[in-house]
Amino acid sequence: MGAKDPAGSIVAGELTKTYNGTVRAVRGVSFAVRPGEVYGFLGPNGAGKTTTVSMLSAGLRPTSGRATVDGVDVGAEPDTVKRRIGVVFQESTADGDLTGRENLELAAALYSVPRNEVRSRVDGLLERMQIGDAADRLAKTYSGGMRRRLELAAGIVHSPRVLFLDEPTLGLDPQGRAGFWKYVLELRQEHQMTVFVTTHYLEEADGMCERVAIIDHGTIVAAGTPGELKDRLGGDIVTVRPSVPNPSLAELLAQVPGVVAAVAQDGSCRLKCTNGEALVPEIVAACVRAGVGLQGVSLKRPSLDEVFLEFTGREFREDEGLSATDRAVMVGRVRQQLGGRR
Ligand SMILES: Nc1ncnc2c1ncn2[C@@H]1O[C@H](COP(=O)(O)OP(=O)(O)OP(=O)(O)O)[C@@H](O)[C@H]1O
Ligand SMILES: [Mg+2]
Numbered sequence: 001m002g003a004k005d006p007a008g009s010i011v012a013g014e015l016t017k018t019y020n021g022t023v024r025a026v027r028g029v030s031f032a033v034r035p036g037e038v039y040g041f042l043g044p045n046g047a048g049k050t051t052t053v054s055m056l057s058a059g060l061r062p063t064s065g066r067a068t069v070d071g072v073d074v075g076a077e078p079d080t081v082k083r084r085i086g087v088v089f090q091e092s093t094a095d096g097d098l099t100g101r102e103n104l105e106l107a108a109a110l111y112s113v114p115r116n117e118v119r120s121r122v123d124g125l126l127e128r129m130q131i132g133d134a135a136d137r138l139a140k141t142y143s144g145g146m147r148r149r150l151e152l153a154a155g156i157v158h159s160p161r162v163l164f165l166d167e168p169t170l171g172l173d174p175q176g177r178a179g180f181w182k183y184v185l186e187l188r189q190e191h192q193m194t195v196f197v198t199t200h201y202l203e204e205a206d207g208m209c210e211r212v213a214i215i216d217h218g219t220i221v222a223a224g225t226p227g228e229l230k231d232r233l234g235g236d237i238v239t240v241r242p243s244v245p246n247p248s249l250a251e252l253l254a255q256v257p258g259v260v261a262a263v264a265q266d267g268s269c270r271l272k273c274t275n276g277e278a279l280v281p282e283i284v285a286a287c288v289r290a291g292v293g294l295q296g297v298s299l300k301r302p303s304l305d306e307v308f309l310e311f312t313g314r315e316f317r318e319d320e321g322l323s324a325t326d327r328a329v330m331v332g333r334v335r336q337q338l339g340g341r342r
Contacts, residue, residue, distance in 0.1 A: 005068045008035030008161045008194045010056060015065035017051050017218075025051040027218035028065065033194060033211075035161075038185070040209030041198040042304070044316060048218040049198035050090055053166045056196070057087050070161045083111070086155035090166040090198075093151055096140030100131050100150050103139055104157055111158035125153040129183060145176030152183060156193075163188070165197040169204065177201075181208055202304035202316060214308060221311040230302040233310055235260055236276025237300045238283060241268045243293035256286050276301070 005011045010033035017026040026048040033039040043049050054060035056067050058078035067074045070084045094103050104122040113121060126135045129149040134142060139150060148168060155163060165184070169177040185208070188195050199205050205212050206226045213223040222229055242249055249269045254262040258279045261272040273279045276299045287294055308316040 005071045006035055007071050010069050012067045016063045018063045025218055029220050031213055035194055036192045038195045038209050040205035040212035042205050042212055043215035047215045050166055053164050057164050058082050086160035086163045088151050088155040088165045088168050094139045094147055099136050100139055101135045107154035107157045113158050129153050145172050148180055162194045206304050216312045229307045233302045235272050235274040238271040238276045239268050239298045241295040243295050256282050
């Protein structure tokens with residue numbers, strides 16, 4: 001870690017924060033976010049997410065450890081870092097007694113956006129975030145989703161290379177979340193922005209982030225692409241249901257290369273395999289060769305909730321009232337809106 005860290009990257013080395021000499025909020029976290037990447041920092045309440053974001057964004061001095069952001073040492077040049085990044089805080093920061101437009105003009109002034117560019121940037125962002133019609137209304141009259149989009153706009157008014165989002169979709173409904181993510185992903189595509197996002201919505205991170213780190217009690221317990229983390233659980237579950245019960249089916253399918261384990265269960269056969277999607281055709285072919293008629297075959301990928309359980313021994317509590325179905329609908333909607341451009 002040091003001067004050679006590339007523009008747009010975020011590199012943390014053994015970052016540690018102990019509050020008041022006793023609360024060990026962050027206990028030596030290390031990771032490297034690549035330029036242009038959407039990186040998720042996931043963990044339950046109190047895990048140390050906000051503390052980490054605060055240290056990376058030069059708002060809080062680490063007790064020990066180092067970090068560079070956009071190739072700049074955060075400890076040595078905090079002001080340079082602050083100018084180059086955008087931050088959307090967990091707590092709402094929009095001034096309710098200013099209009100949406102005034103909030104953005106204020107942000108532009110704080111970030112020293114050249115005066116002759118302020119008007120066009122603010123207008124462009126208001127339009128972009130679909131708050132153009134409400135631009136001259138006080139921000140306190142905005143819905144939760146509008147407010148978050150306004151705060152996102154304020155965070156990027158100076159076109160930062162690196163954007164930090166701390167629980168940006170907390171409390172938004174699935175439509176509000178889908179809307180927010182659509183803008184984030186579009187913006188990062190256009191500006192090659194690096195996005196560091198914390199969340200405790202695991203399904204959301206699974207759909208939106210290229211790589212994630214799972215943090216618990218101030219320590220990273222697992223990191224990788226969502227797919228890799230789920231693969232570490234031992235793979236996908238493929239369930240094969242024969243037309244007529246077949247006691248030797250598990251034995252037969254255990255022979256298919258790539259199948260890690262096969263067990264008979266309720267008249268079906270449950271297979272654990274590393275790459276279920278690629279293996280389904282092989283499994284079906286093996287059944288056909290053996291003359292076994294099939295009623296159905298289903299594939300289930302393990303979820304990040306199961307990853308969390310595996311690495312911490314605890315259930316990841318989702319308490320925001322958003323069902324798994326709602327989250328799936330939301331992730332699907334954003335992917336559709338982006339039309340496979342990611
Ligand atoms: N200013 C502070 N003084 C003392 N302890 C603090 C302070 N800020 C945070 N903590 C403690 O540090 C730990 C990590 O807090 P942090 O806010 O970083 O967690 P988080 O992962 O962001 O949680 P949440 O999901 O609730 O936002 C918690 O135990 C918290 O109580
Ligand atoms: Mg937090």
